[in-house]
Amino acid sequence: MATRTMRAIRLHEFGAPEVLRYEEAPIPEPGPGEALVRVHAAGINPPDWYAREGMPDVPPELKPAFQLPLIPGTDVSGVVEALGPDTNSFSIGDEVIGLVRFPTALQGSAYAExxxxxxxxxxxxPTTVDHAHAAGLPMAGLTAWQFLIELGHEHPSPFQEAQHRPMALDSETTVLINGAAGGVGHLALQLAKWKGARVIAVASSAHETFLRELGADEFIDYTKERPEEVARGVDLVLDTVGGPDSRRFLRTITRGGSLYPVYFGEFDDAENAELGITVTATQVRSNGAQLAELSRLLDAGAVRVALNCTFPLADARAAHERAARGHIQGKIVLTVD
Known part of the structure; x- marks a missing residue:
């Protein structure tokens, strides 16, 4: 019997966006507890290009297993086409979204039909948005949720032994979000406002109107002034940029406050303790129950997903090239006919 095929983006080698090939691939079969989803849209996220590059900067002991050819992508919005054995949570024809198998497989093969x-x-x-907007929600939304609202798992960060515990947010809390216009940032801003917090958004001036429309109480243009020099009295910093420069935000935070770098950098535990500041991070994990909560918030109008741009699946290379240029407002999404 002939193998059923589909169109997909596959990697046969690691490298620049040019290694993304649009080609035929076998349609996968759902196993026990799995659904086969007909993809309508797939979100693009940083782990997609880390995987495309072969994760050259990650220590070998932290790399998940890779098997080529590889179909990248983890964020999906589509329709249930078939169900594997012992699967009764959904029905054929249901419209669904998901963050697929992250981070256990790192890539969930979402760039496919x-x-x-x-x-x-x-x-x-969510019933109130199309598949393109829905596909922008899973990884970015769950990252914001697990950092700010509820962790929902007991897995420590691969870069830190301390367990992440989100700070309670309310009207007495001031939250600074660095990189507020990006995928995680613009959703984190809205979740913090949903909880009643006062939010300071850090981005370039091109994004000020967008972020104020989302509810930002204060805006800092990092191209004109350094946020760590002007912001004070902050209870929590969510640094979606993170990395080596993240510790500069320690000076903005009140004693008893917290700093959450999404991309963990190097910190001095003794310095953090002397300042009375908690510095923790986590690694986002797939969680259908939390995603359902986010979906309900979208339908209620409490949160919205902004799209920077969309590309057809066949143009995944161009989508990755656009992502590499940065300065993205919201999400980049691949659409699948």
Missing amino acids: YVTAPVTDLAHK
Whole structure:
């Protein structure tokens, strides 16, 4: 019997966006507890290009197993096409979204016409948005949720032994979000406002109107002034940029406050303790139940997903090239006919 095929983006080698090939691939079969999803849109996230490059900067002991050819992508919005054995959480024809198998497989094969996913990774798609907007929600939304609202798992960060515990947010809390216009940042801003916090958004001036429309109480243009020199009395900094420069935000935070770098950098535990500041991070993980909560917030109008741009699946290379140029407002998404 002939193998059923689909169109997909595959890697046969690691490297620049040129290694992304649009070609035929076998349609996967759902196993026990899995659904086969007909993909309508797939979100693009930083782990996609880390995987495309072969994760050259990650220590070998922290790299998940890679097997080429590899179909990248983890964020999906689509329709349940078939169900594997012992699967009753969804029905054929249901519209669903998901962060597929992250980070256990690092890439969930979402850049394709079909993908299989554990039903525990899936949630019903928000009814008030199209598939392109819905596909922008899973990884960015779950990252913001697990950093700010509820962790939902007991897995420590691979870069830190301390367990991340989100700070309670309310009207007495001031939150500074660095990189507020990006995928994680613009959703974190809205979640913090949903909890009643006062939010300081840090981005370039091109994004000020956008961020104030999302509810930012104060805006700092990092191209004109250094946020760590002008912001004071902050209870929590969510640094979506992170990395080596993240510790500069320690001076903005009140004693008893917290700094959450999404991309962990180097910190001095003794310095943090002397300042009375908690510095923790986590690694986002697939969670269908949390994604369902986010989906309900979208339908209620409490949160919205902004799209920077969309590309057809066949143009995944161009989408990665656009991502590499940075300065993205919201999300980049691949659409699948």
